[in-house]
Each structure stands twice: as structure tokens, then as C-alpha cells.
Amino acid sequence: MTSFVAATGREGAPWGWTDEHRRLQVAVVGASGAVGEELLALLLAAGHPVDGLDLLARRYGKLEIGPERTKLSLRPLESLSTANDLPGCDLAFLCTPSEVSRVLGPTLAEAGIRVIDLSSALRMRSDVPLIVPEINGDELRARPRLIANPNCTTAIAALPLSVIQRLARLEEVIVVSYQAASGAGAAGLSTLAAEAREDAGLPRASTAASPFAARLSRNVIPAIAEVDEQGISGEEQKISEELRKILRLPKLLVESTTARVPVERCHSVAVHLRVRGELDPARVRAALREAPGIRLDEDPHGPRPLESARTDAVHVGRIRAGSRGPGSLCFFAVGDQIRKGAALNALQIAAALPAER
Template sequence: MLKRIGIAGVTGLVGTTLLRILESGPQEITDLRLFASSRSTGAKVRFRDRDYEVKEVEPEGFKDLDVAFFCLEAGLAKKLAPKVAKHCPVIDKSSEFRLRDDVPLVVPEVNPDALKGHKNIIANPNCTTIPLVVALNPLHRRFGLERVWLASYQSASGAGRELLDQLHYETEFIALRRPPDTTGSPLPAQLADNVIPQIDALDAHGHSGEELKTIRETARILGLPGLKVTSTCVRVPVTIGHSLAVTGRFSRAVKVGDALRVLKDAPGIVLSPGNELATPADCRDKDAVFVCRVRPGAEPEELSFWVTTDNLRKGAALNAVQIAGLLLPA
């Protein structure tokens, strides 16, 4: 059972969300240690009617804990996670360890057995990959997945508090019918009243970093190293909630009715009945992956559908807490 917990990066959006999930959960936490960068050192964070002081991240501070949640950027995770892993298991949300053969990349509804034989570092997948594989996995098990096409519509919070604040700021200008002030924005263009068809740097072939994550992580989590994935990732002016338009091609013909029955019974999925829609606003502060608009593709073997989830919860913090629950069951 989770009783002694450390969180590195607790003042960020994912760290804050993780703390709130633990606060409302059943865990009887007896030792909570909170860490962040030096600029947040000394801050007070409330948890279950008690104030905790945030300390600077330091490996020795994680001694004798049951688990450490890392909500840090990749560079810091690379430096600190192996040192902390000498003291306790580390569940890391950064991209640093996701494709390493000796580090399991886990979505509990999909590949919990990947945790076997872990070496105290477990990677939490990308916030777009997680809902994608939760939706694809039951369909793959029934129909045999061969190819995926996707377009993602990713909220500002997926890039952190700085971009979320920038979106709020720019939206005020739009409400006043004025051009937004983008001075200091982390993006190359305004986000309010706009979409940006690039997330992260482009490689030599024109694929963005985010697109490569969805391509490579999806294949690894599903255990399909030869899976072909075509991905376009787009930043949209939404505060919280990542969505995907997905088409899968399977090894045999897929009837929509059969697919609906599979999705309805799948763990972690809320399937919208009939023609009801699921939007980012519907999924906020909820734990499930929402699926709607299930329909035939261009060929009998293809199926198209819409997926959305709270990227701070199931797309990040909740998935990490679920992994911890597998490591240390009640």
C-alpha cells in the first residue's frame, strides 16, 4: 500500500494534479515529501489539512519511501531518477526513459505485465499516447491492429503552466477584439483563436517530436514493433483536454456494432451512447478515456473514432498513480 510518497515537481500542473488525486484517494499516507526546483523551495503546499514545505530535489531526500513520482523535465529526470531509484521505485513522466529497453513503459489497462522485472524506474507515457492506446488496445485484441492514422488536438496545459497562462492572456485580447500580445510566448504564433500544426521540434523528415512520441510509444506499449502509425499533432486553444481523431486498420473486417460492444466493456473507457459527443470540456476532472463517433472507415477493415481525456489526469498524473497501485497493491 502507498504510505510513504515523494513527489518531485509538485508545483507544476501535473504535480499539483497528482497531489489532488492522492488527497482524494484511499491511501493512508504517513510520510509525504514534496520537492521542486530551487525557485519553489520553501513554498507551503496544503494536503489533507496540513501544510507541507517544498524542498529542493535531492536524491537523499527519497530514502525509505515506497515510491517517488517524478514530474520533472527530461534533463533533470535523466540526472536524478537513477540516483533516486537506488532508494525506491521512480515513476517518471518525462520522455527520457520511455524508449529504453530496460525501462517498462506502462499503461495499466493495456500492459500491466510490463512491470515484471523492473529496475526501479518506470516510464509514464506521453499524454496523447495514453488515451490512444487505451482505446486501441481492446480493438487490437479482438480484431488485430495493423495500422493507425491519427490527428491530435492538444490543449495548452500539455505544455505546462507557462503556455496555459499565455492562452488565458491572449484570450483576453480576443474578447476585446484586439490582436493578442504574444511577447514572450513559448509558441511561434498566437494560440488564442488559432491552431498550431507543430508540437516540438521537427526532424529531418518533417516529423515533430510529439508525433514521433505517439508513433514509437504506441508500438511499444501495444507490443507491435512493426505497427505503422501516421500522426499529425496540433496545439489548440483549449485549456485542459487532449483529443484525437483516429482511424485503425485491422487484420479482418470490423462491424461497428461489434466494435461498440468491445469498447463498452473495455477498462478505462466511457463510450458515448448513440450520437452523443465527448469533448474536452466533458472530460475535465474525470478519470476515463472518452470515446465517441465510432463509424466505418474507407475499407471494411477500417474503423474511425474520436477520443478525448483530461491530459493532466489520465494523460499523466492518474496513470502514474495507477502504476504505483500495481507496484504496491492494497
């Protein structure tokens, strides 16, 4: 385990969230979304005091968070271009759409607030570190003010790939994803639930506009986000660029197909890779067993999203030699994308930084 990620449940400091971190004034912008609510639940579970939290979205409202249904108030963010909305704030998590984060992130950072942005707006900026603490947490030593959290599918694939990269140099990676409805936020989840109710002959019970390109219930949609003139989807572009940045392998060959599946939570990835030289599956299994943030799954029919939901680890299984030479290998990985792909990873980033006020 590196020193950049603390173990879940470590006494007194779950996810590395210490008394010093609990003294910080923390803003969660986009607190009413799928990621924002999860992050609030993690902060409360880590012992962060309610009066040290400031929750913002587009509107006033009340949230009930976590198993104890802790009541929290939500207020609207007035302006994207000044830090006046967040007086006394030490740390801001932006769980907002990219167009919001693009303006708000740099504004808050310039005002001296530490910002962890969960959108895609700033991830590829050369002056913004893109962090999975178990992989490249060493980049936090420079104490950056503005930090990006990766794309959810990328984070889940990157963790096992980083372990393999330590054994032998990665040359080629092919990723096929099976992405949950909640990857499209609260609207994705309510759309799938409404369609499933319709399929069961019940009233739809949601009027929210679907974020999907087609009906998702009983379906598979083989592209996520916009598709460009070369036929590559926005999600596929992010996986290639972000994997290269996080793994610090600018020439890594990455090819992917991203699909939306009618699963509530957890993204799955089938990964086929090739390293320079040889790769022994038994060695890979042994390295993954010891790696922080990873749980090895020996079930020949696992890991699966249903059983992996609401867990912290990236679950890795179906590890086997590939047929494209002695350096080729295949595996299947599943992670709760709202946790390790978003809220948990962001909390781990903040926990790995000094609790500066």
C-alpha cells in the same frame, strides 16, 4: 477488467491505493507543475497522509491542493545526481522536465527507490517498461524499480486501440490530435489565459514566457515540439514509437499530425485505423463498452474536451466504418491528459505494484 488496474472509488482504496500504499513515504518531484499538483490532489483524495508526502521543485514555496485547499510545503531539490535529498523515500514520482528525469530517475532507482517518471526521458529505453496498466500492466509483475509513464496523447489513443487490437490485429493507425494548452504545463495554461484576457480587452495579467510557437488564443498550431528535418514533430515521433512499444506491435504503421488548440484541458484524437481482416463497428462498440478506463459516448457530436475535463475515463465516440476496406474504422477519443495521460496513470501504475518499503 485486468487485475492491474483497480476501479475508481473502490471502497477504502480509490484507484487501488490501499492502506499499504498509504504507509509509503512518497516524493513528488516537480510538485508545483500542472502534473505534480494534479498528482498531489489524487494522492490526497486517495487518503495518502500529508506527512507521508515530500514535495520538491526548484524552490521553496507553499501549495494549496484539492477542494479542501490542503496546505503543503515545497522545498528545492538540491542535487540531481544523488539520492541524499530524499531520505526514507520509498516511491518517487518525477513530474519534471526530461533533462531532470534523465539524470534523477536512474540515480534514485539505483539507490533502491521505486521511480515512476512522467517525462519522455526514459520511455524508449529497452530496460524501462512503458506502462498503461489496463494494457500492459502485466509487465509490472517483474517489479521494476524504474517505470515510465507514456506521452499523454499516446496514452489516450492507446487505450481504445488496445481494445480493438484484442478483436483483430492492428496494421495501420493514423492519429490526428487536438491538444490542450495545459499539455505544455503550467506555463501553457497561464499563456492561454493571458492571451484570452488580452482578446477580451483586459490586462494580460501574466508575464510568463509562452511555451508555444505562436499565439494560441483563437488559433491552431499544427506542430507540437521541435520539427525535424523530415518535417516530423517531436510529439508525432513519440506517438509512433510509444504506441508500438505499449501495444507490443513493433511493426505497426503509425502516422500522425499533432496540433495545439486553444482548449484548457483534455487532448482529443481523431483515429483512422485498419486491421487485418474485417472489423464490425457494432462489435467494437460492445467491446469498448466493457473495457476498463473507457467510457463510450453515443452523442453524435461527442465526446468533447470541455465536458470530459477532470474525469478519469478516455471517452470514445463517433465510431464508424472506414472507407478503406472492411478492416477500416474511425473513432474520436478525448481524455483529460493531466489525469489519464499523466497523474492518474502514474498513480494507477504505483497502485498496481506491491507497496514495498
